[in-house]
Amino acid sequence: MQSNWPFIVIALCILLALGFIWLEYRRANNRFLLLRIVAAIIATAALACIILPITYNSSVTKRDDHKAVLPTNGFDADSIGDDSAIFTTDLAIKKAYPKAKLINGLDELSQTDRLHVYGYGLSSAELQQLDSLSLVFHPSKVPAGVTQVNWNGRLKAGEALHIQGQYNNTSAQKIKLVLRGLNTGLDSVILSPNVQSSFDLSAIPKTTGKVVFSLYADAALQGNIPVQIDAVKPLKVLMLSASPDFESKFLKNWLSENGYAVALRSAISKDKFNSEYINIDQFNLNKISEQTLGRFDVVIGDLSILNALSPTESGALKQEIADKGLGLIVRADSTGKTSWLQKYFPVDRASGKESAPAPLIINGNKSQSKLSYGLAHIVYQNGTQPLVKTAQDRVLASSAISGSGKVVFTTLNNTFSWMLSGNKGDYSALWSVLITKAVRKNDAVEIGIELLSPPYISDPVTLQISQGKSSPIIINGQEVALVQNPWIPFEYDLLYWPQTAGWQSLKQNDQASSWYTYARQDWKTVQNADKLSATKKYANTHKISDIVTKQIQQKIRIDVPKIYFYILLLVACTFLWIETKFS
Template sequence: MNWNAIVIIICILITALAVWKEYVRANQSRLVLRLLTTITAVIALACIALPLTYQVDVNKQDKREALLLTEGFSADSVSKYNTEKIFTLNNTISKKIPKAMLIYDLADLKADSTITQIRILGDGLDKEELQRLDHVPVIFRPAAFKQGITAVSWNEHLKAGDEINVAGTYKNSLPGKIKLVLKGLSTGLDSVIIAPGEAVPFNLRNTPKNQGKNVYKLLAITGTDTLENQNIPVQIEPAKPLNVLMLTASPDFESRFLKNWLSESGFAVAVRSAISKDKFNKEFINLDQFPLDHLSASVFGKFDVLIADLSVLKTLNGVEAAALQQEVLQKGLGIVIRADSSLKSNSWLQRDFPSDRLAVKDPAPVSLNIQGKTGNTAKLNAGMVYLANQANTQSLISDEHGHVLAANALAGAGKLVFTPLNNTFSWILGGDKADYSSLWSLLITKAARKVATLESWTIKSVIPTLSNPVELQLESAVAPPLIQIDSTVISPIQNSKLPFQWTVNYWPKTVGWQSVKQNNGALNWFYVYSYDDWKNIRALKKQADTKAYVANNAINSNVTKQIHEKATIAVSKIYFYVLLLMACAFLWLEARFR
């Protein structure tokens, strides 16, 4: 039986019992009045429990518009609209505007069939909230953004030695200049000046010293006033030392400086340099010695990266070449190939990297653009050779004229990095060690053998905020029975189309770092911001989501004549509460004073 039938049956039974009680009581005075009052009380109770509605004829043009007040609205703007239906999801707003009805679910607006459209005042709603409107047309015209950070991003996960890069856009509407400062451990790390009346991009960088979980600060300062003080959470993991094998045609300065830099940076390095035919000079740094005269699959399997001259790779015998190709294609070994004078080759190592030469005989030194590094490097004599742009390769390093000087490409399970640069050591001689480190760190990182991960966590919510839903995504080959976030245990939701993907919805209770892991899994962390953090960015995100909803649910303005419809109106329960109270009060007083 449905709810209506259950309510009616229960009320009939109550009425029968109450009427019988009245007939059998000793005092029969005012019996008819008491029976009518008893029946009235039961009817009022039934009307409270039943969903009573009625229908009226309305014209579509006569339907009313509802106002929805969101954060950032102007109180003066409410009086501009002649409507009795004003709603809000915010408890603070409902206290500020008493006539705004507090609702907890946007589906309540859609349930009222007299509402043709909703006019949203303020910053709007996020994507999840807008889905609850279920395509109800919306009018939305947010106020123009005046002052502050309009966009920001940074690399939240770093390896030791990596550079944090905080980039974004700041709009300065003030008459004076504003200073943006990246701060860590109470120390200014980098800064930039924003001129008055400008909206310009900014970029702040620093190489963190402390490993683990860190929270940097991004400050906007004008004079002695701090306009913004935002948190920049960053996780810095210790760099995993890689095993590097170097094969050089002969001892030279480029190989010598590279070997020294690798050892200083904590890499385990084995170097084999040809002295004469079948005779080699071998060095082992941070690595136990082992036979290196003959290369085999077991030798290549000990290393994550191979750095080799192209001429050396071309002279490997058939067994060594086959072992190398198998290790790259099937097991993911990466190779950094240093090109030499011998550029033309049909080898699988060079097939994706066709080269060309400059037309000039004596090229001038140039600055290089290194992927992931802001600004150009110091001048370097890059030589005559450069690589042609290819659709299946990725440019890593180019000069100021756009010539590609390093690129990488996939090779089965591994990667190949190709570069004609052979005198980067001149940077170290000139004191530009940072440029040297950036270049070789990039080439080695791009080529290094990738370690398979058992699980991967992604925070889908842009800015996880206290007391707001946060969506986390787990990719795991093992089905996680339960997920633990701090002390809370949650059951994940499996993606019906991607069975290795799981979604976790969580409402944070505290600000700061939160731990998350699956049973017997590794411990991961994410940061939860306070309600006051990144307000401008969150407001702009809501505005963008609301504008997208408006564009996809446009109001149909082509109707030129009145359309008669039936509107369903819910009967207010307050009348039945009053009727029930009056009936109960009469029965109590009559019994007391009879």
């Protein structure tokens, strides 16, 4: 019955139309007969179209577009449409936004043509899982807190720890940034409101070993600062002094207090010397020979006494430096004759009044206290490395390579005044830099280990190791496989997933080392700022416009709106009614 319904309606409407035509034809008044017949046919046809479904076929172009939304930390739920397919790998986001579908990994989104990411975005490791999937990024605002941070994580005893970075203060109040260590405030800085400011904090640790400092913004912990502080390695030092003086006395005491083996020879008169021995066996220092110099790692001498050495002694010193890597630190105590010792270190003496005491720049770090440095300074030469400078960039200590060894030259002769004033920190920092730069290098090759990214708990971290040949690496008691770099034969990479925060032990053969893993909440704003940057960069190189979206031609059936037939029926009936009234 249902299949025959259109034919029944059409047949009835045809009979109805014929009946109306017959009635109009029989009327005595034949005025507008043709128009009346047409109106009757239109009325019955419109009635049939109202009863029956009237459709037509057409073809449309459809985009094969699988859109997906990935909310990340910091996203705004109101910005996500209700018609989107929402995915997440974060249980916390799933709990806060139940509409999201929990997936095991981002690689499950590979079938989507375009991905919309909201919030702070994804880390570099997470972006690699997308496998070049095109992405539209809807970033949140830069979070409040420390957005960038960096520090020197490996120190020698006496060296200053420097923490530099940027803080985004979104509040209308000033923020006090405090560096803390061993339950003590070490340094602080006040940051202006409603602005992103740079900061620089520093401190000289009073201990050695593995130490974890902390950075606070008011009372809120920003993150931990792991530092390894190495004790100054006990070295053998030969001091040659033109005469007993305070500079030599305090330096000798500082060296002995820090475990150095020291032999001191001071000139009393011509060819007569006074010798002192600390932490070292006594032997004859009247003549300086290759055998004598071979006992030491570094020689510290006044320029005048070094220039006064006999040709044999001077030749032995020069050869030991050039051939066997002995280090030499020269103190410019006079303006006497020049020699090979000043080949790279010409000294200039400024005219006028001596400058007031001022802080020094020691290996790039500003000293805590001031020091009077006199009028003499070293004229910079190509091939030298300034170690100590004034704020006006006058070089007060510099180093240069001499064969296998190094020569350090300094115009400072009153560093003992720091010790007299109780400032052991700056004194230790200065002499640690000079000795470390000059000291004879150990022939043993150290294995270089570098972290390619900051390690966080449960995240994969890549360690890059430089070594001559592959040897097993043990991390926290577990052997980890190495992969050799195909382009650099002495570099090996390993991938590791730390399961606990804190110091991680690393062993290779008889060598032991360590590195630090951060807790998930450590440097949270730094992580978010890094994700913003990484995701923006990824989105710019994987734009939606780069996709060739598949176009599909599809045939569809479209219903003709009934309103048109109602209008035709109304017009036809109205004409017939009016014509009947006025005929």
